[in-house]
Amino acid sequence: MLVEFSVIPIGSSSSIGDQIAEVLRIVDASGLPYKINPMGTVVEGEWDEIVKLIKKCHKKVMTSEDRVITTISIDDRKGKPNRIDEKVKSIEKRIGKSLKK
Numbered sequence: 429m430l431v432e433f434s435v436i437p438i439g440s441s442s443s444i445g446d447q448i449a450e451v452l453r454i455v456d457a458s459g460l461p462y463k464i465n466p467m468g469t470v471v472e473g474e475w476d477e478i479v480k481l482i483k484k485c486h487k488k489v490m491t492s493e494d495r496v497i498t499t500i501s502i503d504d505r506k507g508k509p510n511r512i513d514e515k516v517k518s519i520e521k522r523i524g525k526s527l528k529k
Contacts, residue, residue, distance in 0.1 A: 430503040430511050431478045434468035435485050438495040447492065451485045461512050468499070472512040475504075 437447045452469065455462050458481050460473040471478055486498045505511065520526055 429475060429478060429505075430470055430472050430515070431482070432468050432470045432501045433482050433485075434499050435482075435489050436497045436499075437489050437493040438497060440493055447489050450488055454485050454488060455481065461510075463512060470512060472510075 435447070435451050437444050440447075452464065455469055455471065458471075458477075460471050460477065460481065462469055462471045464470075471481065473481075482498065482500060486496060489496045503511070508514070516527065516529070
């Protein structure tokens with residue numbers, strides 16, 4: 429399962445880098461494969477471990493904020509491991525070149 433999620437603190441200031449750094453420390457410590465992008469984080473794993481991770485990230489930001497919006501997008505496909513890399517490689521193969529990452 430691939431899950432892209434973002435945790436957005438609301439109301440503190442326009443800069444949320446410190447809170448995002450805390451979230452990514454938690455993601456990194458989880459041991460799950462992940463990739464960050466400018467708008468969120470993609471994690472690969474099993475349902476229960478991913479939901480547990482996102483809950484931990486959400487709660488961490490809630491400790492310093494009054495309001496947090498967490499968005500989650502799930503791509504679940506049976507029998508396809510290592511999709512965090514293979515999905516991009518599949519598109520690159522079709523295009524015939526490497527894309528910016």
